Amino acid sequence: MNYFKRKFIILLYHKIGDYPENAKFPGLYVSEKNFDKQIKYLKNKGYVFLTLSEMKQLYDNEYCSEPINANSDLGTQNDNEYCSKPINANSDLGAQNFAADAVKNEKKKFVSITFDDGSRSIYTKGLEIIKKNNVNATVFMVSDLIGGVNVWDIKNGELKDEMLKQDELLEMIKAGIEIGAHTRTHPHLTMIPEENANKEIADSKKILEEQLNININFFAYPYGDYNESVKKLVEKAGFEGAVITKTGIVKRDADFFALRRVAIRHNTDFFKFKRKIFKVKYFY
Numbered sequence: 001m002n003y004f005k006r007k008f009i010i011l012l013y014h015k016i017g018d019y020p021e022n023a024k025f026p027g028l029y030v031s032e033k034n035f036d037k038q039i040k041y042l043k044n045k046g047y048v049f050l051t052l053s054e055m056k057q058l059y060d061n062e063y064c065s066e067p068i069n070a071n072s073d074l075g076t077q078n079d080n081e082y083c084s085k086p087i088n089a090n091s092d093l094g095a096q097n098f099a100a101d102a103v104k105n106e107k108k109k110f111v112s113i114t115f116d117d118g119s120r121s122i123y124t125k126g127l128e129i130i131k132k133n134n135v136n137a138t139v140f141m142v143s144d145l146i147g148g149v150n151v152w153d154i155k156n157g158e159l160k161d162e163m164l165k166q167d168e169l170l171e172m173i174k175a176g177i178e179i180g181a182h183t184r185t186h187p188h189l190t191m192i193p194e195e196n197a198n199k200e201i202a203d204s205k206k207i208l209e210e211q212l213n214i215n216i217n218f219f220a221y222p223y224g225d226y227n228e229s230v231k232k233l234v235e236k237a238g239f240e241g242a243v244i245t246k247t248g249i250v251k252r253d254a255d256f257f258a259l260r261r262v263a264i265r266h267n268t269d270f271f272k273f274k275r276k277i278f279k280v281k282y283f284y
């Protein structure tokens with residue numbers, strides 16, 4: 001029952017929808033049609049969709065404690081310092097019997113959809129596709145911009161884009177979507193004083209936990225910008241893990257505070273998508 005012999009793919013998305021003609025970073029958009037097609041392809045290939053906390057739980061069950069069996073309850077305690085405590089699922093749906101299902105069907109492959117930033121398009125355009133396909137996702141929200149706009153991107157010359165509102169985040173949590181933190185204001189964490197970086201990281205967790213009344217377990221480094229000291233701050237803040245933007249896959253020796261992903265962009269057509277999945281599966 002070596003789930004992580006079979007590797008775990010984390011996909012990186014930002015916004016759902018067609019990109020506006022004058023967008024500075026069109027790569028951040030993925031059309032509804034492509035998003036839907038990509039999910040359907042993975043489902044047809046037998047992939048099980050997990051949130052990152054579910055993935056961590058599966059990993060811990062595999063490597064950090066006695067293997068679970070399909071009939072046991074999901075939480076298993078362990079003493080290994082590299083392993084985390086059992087995850088508190090964010091939603092009613094979070095505890096869906098994913099681990100039991102995974103055990104029952106050893107051949108299953110695992111994938112996780114992640115969105116960085118918290119664009120409102122995830123709610124207005126993505127959620128219906130996620131629900132329709134009966135999958136889940138993890139959304140990394142910039143905590144101080146709930147109900148606001150993408151101010152950091154506007155400074156970089158991007159068009160204005162609305163961010164998720166609190167009630168929309170709550171509705172998505174109910175639909176089984178996990179929320180992670182993406183700092184308070186989206187800075188380059190290695191380019192600001194450590195004290196400020198610490199506040200950006202630790203406070204974004206606290207703010208989201210208070211506003212949404214859930215546990216925030218995962219973190220995404222803005223611009224994928226991190227170093228060893230930033231990583232330590234994330235760990236110290238109480239996160240279970242963090243994702244980066246470098247290409248790769250999660251396997252047994254994964255660094256949980258620098259989890260690699262597969263970036264999907266506006267020009268990732270169906271052929272390119274399939275090639276990306278194939279490449280990370282067999283060459284990383």
Ligand SMILES: [Zn+2]
Pocket residue numbers: 116117182186221222223
């Ligand atoms: Zn970002």
